[in-house]
Amino acid sequence: EAGVTQFPSHSVIEKGQTVTLRCDPISGHDNLYWYRRVMGKEIKFLLHFVKESKQDESGMPNNRFLAERTGGTYSTLKVQPAELEDSGVYFCASSQELGLGGNTIYFGEGSWLTVV
Amino acid sequence: AQKVTQAQTEISVVEKEDVTLDCVYETRDTTYYLFWYKQPPSGELVFLIRRNSFDEQNEISGRYSWNFQKSTSSFNFTITASQVVDSAVYFCALSEAVQGAQKLVFGQGTRLTINP
Numbered sequence: 001e002a003g004v005t006q007f008p009s010h011s012v013i014e015k016g017q018t019v020t021l022r023c024d025p026i027s028g029h030d031n032l033y034w035y036r037r038v039m040g041k042e043i044k045f046l047l048h049f050v051k052e053s054k055q056d057e058s059g060m061p062n063n064r065f066l067a068e069r070t071g072g073t074y075s076t077l078k079v080q081p082a083e084l085e086d087s088g089v090y091f092c093a094s095s096q097e098l099g100l101g102g103n104t105i106y107f108g109e110g111s112w113l114t115v116v
Numbered sequence: 117a118q119k120v121t122q123a124q125t126e127i128s129v130v131e132k133e134d135v136t137l138d139c140v141y142e143t144r145d146t147t148y149y150l151f152w153y154k155q156p157p158s159g160e161l162v163f164l165i166r167r168n169s170f171d172e173q174n175e176i177s178g179r180y181s182w183n184f185q186k187s188t189s190s191f192n193f194t195i196t197a198s199q200v201v202d203s204a205v206y207f208c209a210l211s212e213a214v215q216g217a218q219k220l221v222f223g224q225g226t227r228l229t230i231n232p
């Protein structure tokens with residue numbers, strides 16, 4: 001069974017440009033999450049989809065970030081316009097139907113974003 | 117607010133030595149979950165273990181063992197007879213138990229280097 005896959009694995013863009021990251025969760029997982037780790041900091045939660053709906057987007061840093069999950073399958077995370085402080089690793093993760101918050105969350109390899 | 121502290125930023129040991137990675141957490145919840153993830157050089161976050169707050173039994177999986185102590189709010193991870201392949205960054209994480217939601221709070225990570 002395929003794990004969580006992310007594309008691109010690495011991206012270098014100039015400040016002010018747009019980047020779109022894609023995530024394909026494990027098949028059958030309704031829950032999809034985005035996390036990121038900027039340099040020297042902890043991995044931090046960005047948002048959580050349940051199917052196509054945003055369950056929790058409290059971690060999104062500002063309105064330059066837009067996440068979508070049309071059809072409840074794959075998800076995209078767009079950064080527009082990108083700023084230098086957006087550089088870091090963006091992780092996507094997925095899990096099966098949630099009970100009382102204790103499901104195992106499976107992560108992808110991350111998309112490494114460098115803004116220059 | 118929830119918080120996870122991994123005080124050891126980097127650890128370096130010689131192969132076959134035992135090594136313990138510390139994790140201390142803070143939460144006001146009575147029900148919560150604790151996780152360990154491994155991030156090898158490939159970048160993917162690999163799930164190692166999930167433990168709920170009501171289960172204080174220590175767990176052993178091969179050379180890996182985990183010591184959960186609620187009295188000290190710690191969830192330490194020990195690798196016995198370490199091997200070079202154990203070299204990675206290890207993350208401890210915490211999530212609260214909320215129906216239909218899950219948000220992981222990560223520690224800063226511990227970079228473990230096993231030298232031959």
